[in-house]
Amino acid sequence: MKRSEINRLVQSSIEFFDQMNFKLPPWAFWKPEDWKGKYETCSEIADNMLGWDLTDFGSGDFHRSGLILFTIRNGNFKKDKKPYAEKIMIVEEMQETPTHFHWSKMEDIINRGGGNLVIELWNSTPDEKLSNEPFTVKTDGVLRKLMPGDKIILTPGESICLTQGLYHRFYGEAGKGKALVGEVSAVNDDNTDNRFNPPVGRFPKIEEDETPVHLLVSDYLKYL
Numbered sequence: 001m002k003r004s005e006i007n008r009l010v011q012s013s014i015e016f017f018d019q020m021n022f023k024l025p026p027w028a029f030w031k032p033e034d035w036k037g038k039y040e041t042c043s044e045i046a047d048n049m050l051g052w053d054l055t056d057f058g059s060g061d062f063h064r065s066g067l068i069l070f071t072i073r074n075g076n077f078k079k080d081k082k083p084y085a086e087k088i089m090i091v092e093e094m095q096e097t098p099t100h101f102h103w104s105k106m107e108d109i110i111n112r113g114g115g116n117l118v119i120e121l122w123n124s125t126p127d128e129k130l131s132n133e134p135f136t137v138k139t140d141g142v143l144r145k146l147m148p149g150d151k152i153i154l155t156p157g158e159s160i161c162l163t164q165g166l167y168h169r170f171y172g173e174a175g176k177g178k179a180l181v182g183e184v185s186a187v188n189d190d191n192t193d194n195r196f197n198p199p200v201g202r203f204p205k206i207e208e209d210e211t212p213v214h215l216l217v218s219d220y221l222k223y224l
Helices: 003-019 039-047 217-223
Strands: 051-055 067-074 084-091 097-101 107-114 117-123 135-139 142-146 150-154 159-162 166-172 179-186
Touching: 003 051, 003 067, 003 084, 039 217, 051 217, 084 166, 107 117, 107 150, 117 135, 135 150, 142 150, 150 159
Parallel strands: none
Antiparallel strands: 051 067, 067 084, 084 179, 097 166, 107 159, 107 179, 117 150, 117 166, 135 142, 135 159
16 A cells, blocks of 8 residues: 555544544654654553554455554553453445454454444354354344354444454445444454454555655554
8 A cells, every 4th residue: 555545544534533523542643753762651552553553455445445443552461461452443335354353352343433334244163264053142242143144234332242263244334434433352463363264464565655644553663
């Protein structure tokens, strides 16, 4: 992805968060120069990958297959005692986050407002394929029995609990607008805990055609 595209997407996300009255921490708006020399005081942000995160999953078409999110808080078992994480995401109409599960992380996905979120679900087999067996999930504490590939549509205010090994694919419902989607989970490690099926790239290769306006989590090492 080109940095110019990333800059535009981050700016439009800031505008959407503002429209939805969702507030980010002050450092979400820092410029690259504001981060210089701040590793000692901001090591939790850098080490635990808090902040702006954007990917096209290697598709080359962000609006078809992509996701922009902001990690608000996250633990790191090697460095601190915090056992939880929280993210806020923007999911466009028919913009896919590909089928995947997590080995370690258990998470709640919450529709915080805007459009509807469609989630397709499968259990996994011991060899990490898509299972053809029925399974159960909980939406806002209510147990539901599902068949492989069933869809659950989360309207604003609704949530689903995704346990380890549960494959999920999600996108915004057509005609309903962008969805503001929250995630509350155990500690999150996007470098080691995503099992995509089929495999895709998690972080984009960036063509630096202009200077970053705001840093992504993958930029911290260079600027701090």
